Amino acid sequence: MIAATIEALAAFPARLETTFAEFPAALLDWSPPSWDGVPSEAFTPIAQICHLRDIEVDGYRERFRRALGEDNPLLPTLDGFALARQRAYAEADPGVALAAFRAARADTVELLSALGEREFERPAIFEDYGALTVRSLVHLLCSHDQQHLAGLHWLLARIDMTRSAAPAQKKETT
Numbered sequence: 001m002i003a004a005t006i007e008a009l010a011a012f013p014a015r016l017e018t019t020f021a022e023f024p025a026a027l028l029d030w031s032p033p034s035w036d037g038v039p040s041e042a043f044t045p046i047a048q049i050c051h052l053r054d055i056e057v058d059g060y061r062e063r064f065r066r067a068l069g070e071d072n073p074l075l076p077t078l079d080g081f082a083l084a085r086q087r088a089y090a091e092a093d094p095g096v097a098l099a100a101f102r103a104a105r106a107d108t109v110e111l112l113s114a115l116g117e118r119e120f121e122r123p124a125i126f127e128d129y130g131a132l133t134v135r136s137l138v139h140l141l142c143s144h145d146q147q148h149l150a151g152l153h154w155l156l157a158r159i160d161m162t163r164s165a166a167p168a169q170k171k172e173t174t
Contacts, residue, residue, distance in 0.1 A: 002112075002120060002135055005142050010109045012145045013102040019152045020049060020098065023159075029090045032158040040151025041080055046097070047089040048148050048155075053101040054083050060141045061108055067124040067134050068115075075126045075137075112138060 023030075028046040035042040043051055059078050066073045083089075120135040129140070 002138060005138055006109060006112050008142050009105065009112070009138070009145070012142075012149075013098075013105050015149060016049070016052065016101070016145075016152075017098055019149060019156075020045065020094065022156055023152075027159060028094060030155070030159060032155070032162070038151055038154050040147045040154075043080070043084065043148075043151065044090065045152060045155055046092055046094055047084050048152055049094060049097045049101065050087065050089040050092050051080050051084065052145070052148055053097050053104060054078075054087065055080065055144065056101060056104040056108060058083075060137065060144075061104065061111075063124070063126070063137055064108070064111060064134060067122050067137060068119055070124075072123045072125065075124050077127045108141075 023045045029044045031042075031044055040048065041051065055078060063075045066075060115134070120133060120138070122134045124132060124134070124137070126132050126137070126140075132140075
């Protein structure tokens, strides 16, 4: 049951890189006029990548470490928007951010792949979510991946919509 989710976690960096490669270099820090309907946090393409990297390292890996090593720890949520400001996501090198995410995810998958059933049942309390287990955290991490992949596809759609609307608007005004 959990093996399929761990496989999805392992495969995610490649899916992320393939999707991110669809963005023109000039639009890596592009923001739409409105974020209404975005399925992830309102992050630009480069910020989506940096967010995934930082939540992997400072969020989920730390949560797994604490849930496995402490008795029923309280696991804090992270303010992704504060991290974006503090770490200057807009100025990040996408190749470096993607490589760091890929390496961090490989470490996470290695950790999770070595766990036995007893470790997956270890309890914790996740701020804003409540009581859960390490298994729950694995599923939440996979869900988080999918939200941000959807956010990237949403941004690609919005970029295309903006480009498609420009010629139509031009014709109407001439």
